[in-house]
Amino acid sequence: MSIGLGHYLVVSGLLFSLGLYVLITRKNAVAMLMGVELVLNAALLNMVAFSRLGRVGPDKLDGQVFALFGIVLAAAEAVVALALVLQLYRAFRSVDTTETTDLKG
Amino acid sequence: MVPTVPPAVSPHRRPPRGTVRAYFRNIRLALSTAFDGMSVTMSYMFRRPLTIQYPDKIDKPVQEMLPESYRGVLEVDMDRCTVCLQCQKICPLGCINIESCKNPETGNREVTKFDIDIGLCMYCGLCAETCNFDALDHTREFEATVTTPDQMILHFVEKPREVTKLKAAEMPVRKHKGSILQKMIPAFGRRHPQEVWTPTAYAAAPVPALKAPTATPKPAAPVASAAPSAADSPTPEQAP
Amino acid sequence: MNGSIVQVVLFYLLAALALTGACLVAFSRSIVHSAFALLGTFVGVAGLYALLAADLVAIVQVMVYVGGVLILILFAVMLTARVDEGKESNPTVGKIPGLLAMLAMAGLLVVTAVKAFGPRTVISEANPPSTVSPIGNLLLSKYVLPFEAISVLLLAVLLGAVTIASGRMRKGAGGKQEGEAPR
Amino acid sequence: MNIMHYLADLLVRSLFKADPATWPYTWIAYAVVIGVGALLAFAFVAIFAGPVTWIERRIAGRIQSRIGPNRNGPQGCLQWLADGIKCWLKEDLVPATADKPLYLAAPYLVFTGMFGAFVVLPFGAHVIAADLNVGLLYILAVTSLVVVGLLMAGWGSNSKWALFGGVRSAAQLVSYEVPSAFSLMAVVLMAGTLSTQGIVGAQGGWPWQWFVFRNPFLFAAFIMYFISAIAEGNRTPFDLPEAESEIIAGYNIEYSGMRFLFFLFAEWANMWIMAAVATLAFLGGWQIPGISPERIAEAKGWTFVGWQALSFAIFVFKGTCLVFTIIQIRWTLPRLRVDQLMITCWKYLVPLSMGSATGVLLLMALVREGGIVDWVMRGAMLLVGLLVAGAYIRKVRATFMADRDNYKKMEGRDLWYPPYRLP
Incomplete structure (x- = not known):
């Protein structure tokens, strides 16, 4: 018994679909952001798993570099998204995405 | 996330012109003042502590070091009390409870109860001020710890006793403050029971010479306390 | 460590941690619980990275996600939580379609993964001694352009976030609000 | 080869007469040794944190011209034990309106974050649990768990003051991580490695081989790291999360008994961690003056053990000196205001620590x-x-x-x- 690439891919697939569920069902903007983070984590796990266990060979670290870039991008995205959410809350006193539908006000 | 508060500048000195200079001046001030403060606290590592450890490492009882006007637990000298009830009336909290009656056999007034609830007392000193016979007064005792709540009520009259009929000048000398309490409750007792507080003892400065002055004022005390009470007690015609 | 048993046990433990966290995020009724459950996912995924001998990525994951993103999300949750929401602070819509979509996606991904890579378990034997300096070399040679682009992006994000968060969107309507204390 | 591997291999060789490289159950020996090592580290924290509380109170007494605890045991040296037992025996209260799972989990998270850092602290020439090649980054990363724990405690207690304390603490820790990381980066640049043993190895035993005295930028980085480490540990003058005058005790106000003790434990452990990191990064770590690390590694038998013990003693001595300084600072400087705290971080420490890292780079390029x-x-x-x-x-x-x-x-x-x- 040993752990191969397939195991990691299954975990990342489950993470991705849970993130998708969050994105579909949640109404709260912050909660949707959490779903995005789950999806991103699934993708990054894929990259690292492929870089280590894929066909490219263990000494090729491009996948890990991409994962690093991804982590940094996720952080940047979270910062901007949360700034927007705060501003949304100030304007509407709510972060429910079904209520905050006015374009002009 | 960067705060938009203006930089804190010490109000004592005029801030230098130019923000760059102020910036570096703040850094210099922070470092140099921290350096000064650290050196002061470090010098205290080599100093004898000023605090004296209470209660077992001081060379005389704390009660003797307290100021003259200290208001401790109340105490009554029943030999001087005329049961005028002035103290009971003036007490804002009603912590003094006095009862008296006429003895049908002898026809004399007898006091049957003189209770002071020290749990209730707020040490305002009104009762001590109204007492014309120097019977009720604050002592310097403050360690009024008791083990049960009912011990907080001090019973100064154990069994009914005759009320004194003497004039203030003829009354026996006021017992030393605290000596009655010490007899009533051992917990109030000092570790040096032979030393009784007197104002002159505190005024005497050197520590080794303390014992001599405590002993000497004892004969002087009656003169000191009797003379003023005889002089300025024209009104009270308490003699029954 | 030698011995694949340790690796197998650790893998299942970490995968369970990550997936439990994700499930709590998805199904918890309180948004605060959801946010704290993200911690499990992030730490679990970081552990999986460490199991994949990607130590730098694992540490950066913990540092950036737990120390940065999670804290930001928690702050956002606490600043936008309402007192009157009570226990059910994270409402959901369309649970059934969501579940269906999730199951379909999960089935698709899992079947693909198992079919493509399940029987052929690739195990690389040689543990690279350190990934720190090779990754550093890669960042400054092959990927120097993305690296610089990312730094410019980070600067832009810094300025943009400050501008958006501190600016007024419209006058009079909201004004500056402080987050309510939770009940 | 660190002490954990060595001991595990020794265990396998002597007890089971097997070759650790090929024996299939070597991992059990490793697990046992790791467990014992964790217990030892825990004991170190306990034995360090306990008496330091007593020492701090005695020092505080001296500085304030008073005496301090001197009743339990000779000169009060068992006071910490009495306090610990009291906390242990006290009832572990949970407020009725608290968010129970978060409330109960928070102290352990805080403690895990602090305790995790002990893995990479090099206590001696070979006395280290795991010499990770991302050591310093690992310390920075694992202490971010503390922030989550504090927020969890603040929210879970369902109390205004606890929440204020938690949020303040989180904001402070996140802010001060930046200057501390930058000033450590100056060291990493000099040493060329992130591993803690590597950084210690890049220095020497004599003071002129330490990183503090290498150049002015590293000297400044040391001071800035020290300041931001104090701030990260929520110690005075940066103890706003626990400001008694405004928020009564901060995030731990609703806690009692053993859970409260865990918060205090984490604070003391953290004090040691920041002193240890400052020691290993700037003050030469465990390096023995005049003895090169190669000589220690080559020594055999009792000489080897002696060198290990000496290096351990040197490291603990340097760390304890810094801990003493931290204690003295606590009883010297007044607490900062919130805006002053943030200004200190973002306007002074962050640009200056960036500047010191850049300066170190410049000097590395210019000076041979x-x-x-x-x-x-x-x-x-x-x-x-x-x-x-x-x-x-x-x-x-x-x-x-x-x-x-x-x-x-x-x-x-x-x-x-x-x-x-x-x-």
Whole structure:
């Protein structure tokens, strides 16, 4: 018994679909952001798993570099998204995405 | 996330012109003042502590070091009390409870109860001020710890006793403050029971010479306390 | 460590941690619980990275996600939580379609993964001694352009976030609000 | 080869007469050794944190011209045990409106975050749990768990003051992570590695081989790291999360009994961690003056054990000196305001620590290591350090002398009281 690439891919697939569920069902903007983070984590796990266990060979670290870039991008995205959410809350006193539908006000 | 508060500048000195200079001046001030403060606290590592450890490492009882006007637990000298009830009336909290009656056999007034609830007392000193016979007064005792709540009520009259009929000048000398309490409750007792507080003892400065002055004022005390009470007690015609 | 048993046990433990966290995020009724459950996912995924001998990525994951993103999300949750929401602070819509979509996606991904890579378990034997300096070399040679682009992006994000968060969107309507204390 | 591997291999060889490289159950031996190591580290934290509480209270007494706890045991040295037992026996209250799972989990998260850092602290030449090649980053990463724990405690308690304390603490920790990371980066640049043993190995035993005295930028980085480490540990003058005057005790206000003790434990452990990181990064770590690491590694038998013990003692001594400084700072400086706290971080420490990292880079590019300029710089920095120490001693003496005669006149006895004597 040993752990191969397939195991990691299954975990990342489950993470991705849970993130998708969050994105579909949640109404709260912050909660949707959490779903995005789950999806991103699934993708990054894929990259690292492929870089280590894929066909490219263990000494090729491009996948890990991409994962690093991804982590940094996720952080940047979270910062901007949360700034927007705060501003949304100030304007509407709510972060429910079904209520905050006015374009002009 | 960067705060938009203006930089804190010490109000004592005029801030230098130019923000760059102020910036570096703040850094210099922070470092140099921290350096000064650290050196002061470090010098205290080599100093004898000023605090004296209470209660077992001081060379005389704390009660003797307290100021003259200290208001401790109340105490009554029943030999001087005329049961005028002035103290009971003036007490804002009603912590003094006095009862008296006429003895049908002898026809004399007898006091049957003189209770002071020290749990209730707020040490305002009104009762001590109204007492014309120097019977009720604050002592310097403050360690009024008791083990049960009912011990907080001090019973100064154990069994009914005759009320004194003497004039203030003829009354026996006021017992030393605290000596009655010490007899009533051992917990109030000092570790040096032979030393009784007197104002002159505190005024005497050197520590080794303390014992001599405590002993000497004892004969002087009656003169000191009797003379003023005889002089300025024209009104009270308490003699029954 | 030698011995694949340790690796197998650790893998299942970490995968369970990550997936439990994700499930709590998805199904918890309180948004605060959801946010704290993200911690499990992030730490679990970081552990999986460490199991994949990607130590730098694992540490950066913990540092950036737990120390940065999670804290930001928690702050956002606490600043936008309402007192009157009570226990059910994270409402959901369309649970059934969501579940269906999730199951379909999960089935698709899992079947693909198992079919493509399940029987052929690739195990690389040689543990690279350190990934720190090779990754550093890669960042400054092959990927120097993305690296610089990312730094410019980070600067832009810094300025943009400050501008958006501190600016007024419209006058009079909201004004500056402080987050309510939770009940 | 660190001590954990060595011991595990020894265990396998001597007990089971097997070759650790091929034996299939070696991992059990490793697990046992790791478990014992974790227990030892825990015992170190406990044994360090406990008496330090007593020492801190005695030092605080001295600084404030009073006595401090001296009742339990000789000179009160068992006070910490009494306090610990009291906390252990107390009821573990959970507020009725608390968010129970978060409330209960928070102290352990905080403690895990602190305790995790012990894995990479090099206590001696080979006394280290795991010499990760991302050591310093690992410390920075694992302590971010603390922030989550504090927020969890603040929210879970369902109390205004706890939430304020938690949020303040989180904001402070997140902010001060930036300057501390930048000043450690200056060291990482000099050493060329992130591994803690590698950083210690890049320095030497003598003060002029330490990183503090290498160049002025590293000297500044040391001061800035020290300041931001104090802030990260929520110690005075940065103890706003626990400001008694505004929020009564901060995030731990609703806790009682053992959980409260865990928060305190984490605080003391953290004090040691920041002192240890400052020691290993700037003050030469466990390096024994005049003895090269190769000689320690080559030594056999009791000589080897002796070198290990000596290096351990040196490391703990340096760390304890820094802990003492932190304690003294706590009883010297007043608490900062919230805006001053943030200004200190973002306007002063962050740009200056960036500047020091850049300066180190510049000097590395311009000055050849071991060249004349390098040695002149080291000598000058050492001289500066000695001058500062001399000025400090002079100032302490002057403050002491200023009050000595007055005291003698008033009290009739000498003011001098050596610090090792306990009143």
